[in-house]
Amino acid sequence: MSFVRDTYLVETPPPGMNVGVLGWLRGNLFSSASNTLLTLFGMYVLWTVVPPLIEWALLDAVWQGSGREACLVEGAGACWAFVAAKFGQFIYGTYTFEERWRVDLAFLAGALTVGLLMIERMPGRRYIAVFGLLIYPVIAYILLTGGMFGLPEVETTLWGGLLLTFVVASVGIVVSFPLGIVLALGRRSQMPVMRVLSVIYIEAWRGVPLITVLFMASVMLPLFLPAGTNFDKLLRVLIGVALFSSAYMAEVVRGGLQAIPRGQYEAASALGLGFWQANLLIIMPQALRLVIPGIVNTFIGLFKDTTLVMIVGLFDFLGSIQVNFSDANWATPQTAATGYAFAALVYWIICYSMSRYSMRLEARLNEGTRRA
Amino acid sequence: MRTQAFWNDPRIRAWFFQILAVLVVGGFIAIIVTNTVDNLNALNVASGFGFLQHTAGFGISQTLIEYSESSSYGRAFLVALLNTLLVAGIGIFFATVVGFLVGIARLSPNWLVARLATVYIETFRNIPLLLQILFWYTAVLSNLPAPRNSLEIGSLLMNNRGLYLPAPVGEPGFGFVVAAFFIALLGIVFLRHWSQRRRIATGRGLPIMWPSLGLLFGLPLITFWLAGAPLHFEVPELRGFNFVGGLRAIPELLALVLALSIYTAAFIAEIVRSGIQAVSWGQSEAAQALGLRRTQILRLVVIPQALRVIIPPLTSQYLNLTKNSSLAAALAYPELASVFAGTVLNQTGQAIEVLTITMAVYLGLSLLTSAAMNFYNSRIALVER
Numbered sequence: 001m002s003f004v005r006d007t008y009l010v011e012t013p014p015p016g017m018n019v020g021v022l023g024w025l026r027g028n029l030f031s032s033a034s035n036t037l038l039t040l041f042g043m044y045v046l047w048t049v050v051p052p053l054i055e056w057a058l059l060d061a062v063w064q065g066s067g068r069e070a071c072l073v074e075g076a077g078a079c080w081a082f083v084a085a086k087f088g089q090f091i092y093g094t095y096t097f098e099e100r101w102r103v104d105l106a107f108l109a110g111a112l113t114v115g116l117l118m119i120e121r122m123p124g125r126r127y128i129a130v131f132g133l134l135i136y137p138v139i140a141y142i143l144l145t146g147g148m149f150g151l152p153e154v155e156t157t158l159w160g161g162l163l164l165t166f167v168v169a170s171v172g173i174v175v176s177f178p179l180g181i182v183l184a185l186g187r188r189s190q191m192p193v194m195r196v197l198s199v200i201y202i203e204a205w206r207g208v209p210l211i212t213v214l215f216m217a218s219v220m221l222p223l224f225l226p227a228g229t230n231f232d233k234l235l236r237v238l239i240g241v242a243l244f245s246s247a248y249m250a251e252v253v254r255g256g257l258q259a260i261p262r263g264q265y266e267a268a269s270a271l272g273l274g275f276w277q278a279n280l281l282i283i284m285p286q287a288l289r290l291v292i293p294g295i296v297n298t299f300i301g302l303f304k305d306t307t308l309v310m311i312v313g314l315f316d317f318l319g320s321i322q323v324n325f326s327d328a329n330w331a332t333p334q335t336a337a338t339g340y341a342f343a344a345l346v347y348w349i350i351c352y353s354m355s356r357y358s359m360r361l362e363a364r365l366n367e368g369t370r371r372a
Numbered sequence: 373m374r375t376q377a378f379w380n381d382p383r384i385r386a387w388f389f390q391i392l393a394v395l396v397v398g399g400f401i402a403i404i405v406t407n408t409v410d411n412l413n414a415l416n417v418a419s420g421f422g423f424l425q426h427t428a429g430f431g432i433s434q435t436l437i438e439y440s441e442s443s444s445y446g447r448a449f450l451v452a453l454l455n456t457l458l459v460a461g462i463g464i465f466f467a468t469v470v471g472f473l474v475g476i477a478r479l480s481p482n483w484l485v486a487r488l489a490t491v492y493i494e495t496f497r498n499i500p501l502l503l504q505i506l507f508w509y510t511a512v513l514s515n516l517p518a519p520r521n522s523l524e525i526g527s528l529l530m531n532n533r534g535l536y537l538p539a540p541v542g543e544p545g546f547g548f549v550v551a552a553f554f555i556a557l558l559g560i561v562f563l564r565h566w567s568q569r570r571r572i573a574t575g576r577g578l579p580i581m582w583p584s585l586g587l588l589f590g591l592p593l594i595t596f597w598l599a600g601a602p603l604h605f606e607v608p609e610l611r612g613f614n615f616v617g618g619l620r621a622i623p624e625l626l627a628l629v630l631a632l633s634i635y636t637a638a639f640i641a642e643i644v645r646s647g648i649q650a651v652s653w654g655q656s657e658a659a660q661a662l663g664l665r666r667t668q669i670l671r672l673v674v675i676p677q678a679l680r681v682i683i684p685p686l687t688s689q690y691l692n693l694t695k696n697s698s699l700a701a702a703l704a705y706p707e708l709a710s711v712f713a714g715t716v717l718n719q720t721g722q723a724i725e726v727l728t729i730t731m732a733v734y735l736g737l738s739l740l741t742s743a744a745m746n747f748y749n750s751r752i753a754l755v756e757r
């Protein structure tokens with residue numbers, strides 16, 4: 001007698017411990033004794049950091065008030081009222097009150113340009129880039145300094161806060177871009193003199209800390225110029241920052257140039273293109289596409305480094321927060337911590353979103369070479 | 373052959389442009405130098421490096437070598453340089469330890485630990501370093517209790533004047549222990565060498581790890597005991613309003629070390645992660661197929677290859693940390709940028725000389741490091757067929 005089974009058995013579900021939330025927990029957190037220990041340690045770290053932080057920043061925080069009394073309550077956490085009261089100064093510094101709309105306008109135009117540039121399928125993206133690099137700086141300069149077209153002049157000594165941070169960082173990156181390209185070409189040049197000069201320039205700037213460059217710009221630069229030339233402090237710092245970051249930019253651009261195969265140069269020569277034609281029409285468009293993530297990373301570094309202008313006496317975002325700690329009306333034990341927390345949050349949001357963007361760009365650029 | 377116009381000859385063109393470049397740069401430098409000389413004459417500022425012998429006349433809050441107000445500017449420079457190297461050295465140590473731990477944690481199969489490591493990295497590397505330094509200094513360390521109510525962690529004391537540690541004081545005879553330590557090190561080198569030779573000759577090496585550890589700890593300990601324990605700890609004592617004795621780290625140093633190592637560790641962690649990920653799975657699998665044990669795979673196959681990727685960017689992070697220690701200028705920690713490019717520059721007014729020396733020191737450190745790096749790279753570079 002024989003028996004042939006002609007129906008399948010009903011599938012039994014996998015053991016409950018291996019699927020769903022339980023399975024995930026077991027696989028990722030409690031797979032072995034040592035793993036369990038690690039998880040417990042991680043939970044302990046979370047437990048010591050997160051609840052006190054939430055308590056300080058949210059639950060016990062003081063949100064409203066017009067002076068220190070509000071924040072001097074027993075057991076008070078962060079003094080956000082301080083940030084609210086000084087918000088205008090943190091953003092504009094001591095920029096003339098009635099003229100602050102000009103800063104807003106410049107911010108807005110800049111944000112719009114950058115925003116449009118980030119949309120990949122934007123028609124006429126190239127023209128927007130040219131506008132951003134060439135025309136926008138002029139408009140922003142006229143708007144911010146004034147003194148023409150009926151706009152009253154606002155001296156740069158009044159500039160401060162986030163405005164100054166953005167001015168220093170964007171001028172640094174925009175000016176260093178052409179300089180960096182020239183230096184990168186120089187470093188790869190066949191002519192020994194050009195190569196040596198570029199290498200000396202790049203390595204010398206990269207070898208010293210920015211703070212000494214700023215000292216140099218604010219103390220030595222006036223000595224270099226003919227006697228009697230009077231010099232804006234902000235302009236001195238901007239020159240220092242631009243020279244410094246052009247060395248870093250040169251290395252970023254050089255990385256892009258190195259990624260272009262020789263065949264491209266040879267093909268350009270075969271077509272009868274000269275040095276500048278080949279570089280402008282064939283090499284640079286390809287190389288610069290490759291280095292956009294690197295440029296964004298340089299910008300992040302520069303953005304963080306703008307805080308150093310505080311040491312030579314300019315009040316950037318961090319500087320104008322710091323200077324308000326000495327306001328007797330807001331002297332509480334929590335003022336400094338609150339101010340720094342606010343500054344950290346703002347810097348973090350800006351830098352983190354830029355780094356995410358650069359990572360996404362990098363992934364997109366690598367799409368062709370990635371394997372499934 | 374058609375003769376070429378001479379201005380179309382690439383070699384002549386190259387010469388022309390190079391001479392032009394030299395002229396432009398040279399002319400630029402000449403203008404700057406003449407302007408500077410004129411300006412300095414007009415301002416009546418002394419020039420030259422003679423000021424290094426003059427009396428400094430200011431105190432420095434932390435000195436590793438003998439220094440007083442009557443010491444010279446040259447001496448002040450040395451003190452400042454040593455303080456820079458001190459903060460850089462301590463910072464590099466902690467940044468490396470934390471960075472490697474976090475980098476490895478980021479690759480951990482444990483979901484929670486990997487996430488925590490990611491949060492650490494993304495938080496600290498996206499906040500400006502100066503902000504972190506000021507935060508630790510102003511918001512944390514200055515708010516610690518006064519010396520009377522110091523926080524005690526074991527034999528460590530923390531208060532708003534800094535961190536106090538018991539200072540080890542060697543008595544006569546302690547030299548023997550130090551000597552024993554170095555003899556043990558030599559012994560380990562010899563042991564490894566011997567084991568290697570035997571492995572090549574017979575195919576079977578000697579056990580290394582346990583004898584090495586025994587030698588490293590055993591020999592100095594035995595000497596220590598034989599010499600009659602020639603070491604005691606000087607514990608800081610509260611006298612009046614302050615502690616006396618022991619080792620003291622000033623709050624400026626603590627804030628700098630904390631911020632520098634936490635910040636740089638975030639970058640090192642990313643370097644370590646990418647270094648480990650750069651070693652392909654095939655390497656570990658091949659090693660397993662050859663019958664190597666887990667520890668052997670790590671030690672002989674994975675780590676050497678990962679280090680090849682890790683070390684160059686790691687040294688550049690070390691260099692960054694050293695350069696970033698100049699941010700101490702914001703705290704008045706007495707290092708090169710704040711003592712020399714700050715106080716000395718203000719007192720002498722000799723901006724050119726002072727800044728040249730300062731920048732030359734940092735540049736020298738950078739060039740030395742990159743020379744060492746190039747040497748290392750040429751040694752470990754993959755030998756390809």
